[in-house]
Amino acid sequence: MPRVTQEHFDARRRQILDGAALCFARNGFHATSMQDVLKETDLSAGAVYRYFRGKEELIAAIVGEVLGQVHEGFEEAARSTPPPPPDVLVPSVLGRVLATKESLTVDGRPALPRLVIQVWAETLRNEELAATMREGYTAVLGAWTRVVEAYQEAGMMPRDTPPTHVARTMMAGAMGFLAQQALFGPAPVEVLQDGLRALMSVRDGGTGVGA
Template structure:
């Protein structure tokens, strides 16, 4: 029997994940069954179960990819020196994830992909496995963003005496809020987030006080 190449195995796994993402985005994690996933993917049960033990395993893999995509986009955007200001940084991350109408896994449009991410977040309230997966990913993201805030402070870009972690958590919350708005209403593109942050950053503190 000829050996199956790693490239073929990776492509088949990608096919399964993309099909499952479309299925879950359309029907929801709980309403969609493994039979629905098999029909969407167009493969036999044996072919799918070779890669994933069941629906929970698929959801976990999709969650890892979604969170990993956010972190990868952030780290890529933050590599430039000096680092981009928060409005530019988060705008780049949003464009990487949601910049095109067909962005996201499985050919999902940006609103559907945002909705899938929100579904993943909500699943952490009932799944200990998923909560552990996202908790680990969030911790890594929080540390990375706090380090970037430290770079802002060291370069003189940040004057406020506020803990780096607090600022990092606020930046993460801003990105999360954008994803929720996109999922629920579909009327917010990356430029809205970037422009809004730029506007807030332009406030004259002396006039405010």
């Protein structure tokens, strides 16, 4: 019997996760059955259950993967001296995450933002998924906080605001942008970049206007 390579294992796992993500984004978590996932992936039950025991494991794996990509992007930035400014950093990381899922579409629109909305809704009733989300977001918040601390160390940002407050605001911007993608349709990350840059240029008393 031929030996199954790690590459084959990884490709099959990717196939299952992508198929499940499409199903969840299209119909929601509860309206999707494992039979729907089998049909989407064109795999047998044995092939899928070898990797995942059910929908809960699938959604947890998808969430963990996306949050891991976001976390990695901001950890990388935190190690820079200094990190790129928010109007460059946030759209860059978000754009990379969206690009990894750009082949997954529902009705011609990116599936990831729709999936994010579905996951947020599911956390209200699924404590296990909520715990996975909290763990992932806590790690991301920690990375973003270190980025803000690096801004303050470099003199790019005043020290009179707690770094976690700034980090949570940046996180809110990224999460809100994803939600808008699901509600209002796709928009390039340059929209977020331009908006952040304009907000960063505001000065007290309007001194930045027309300067």
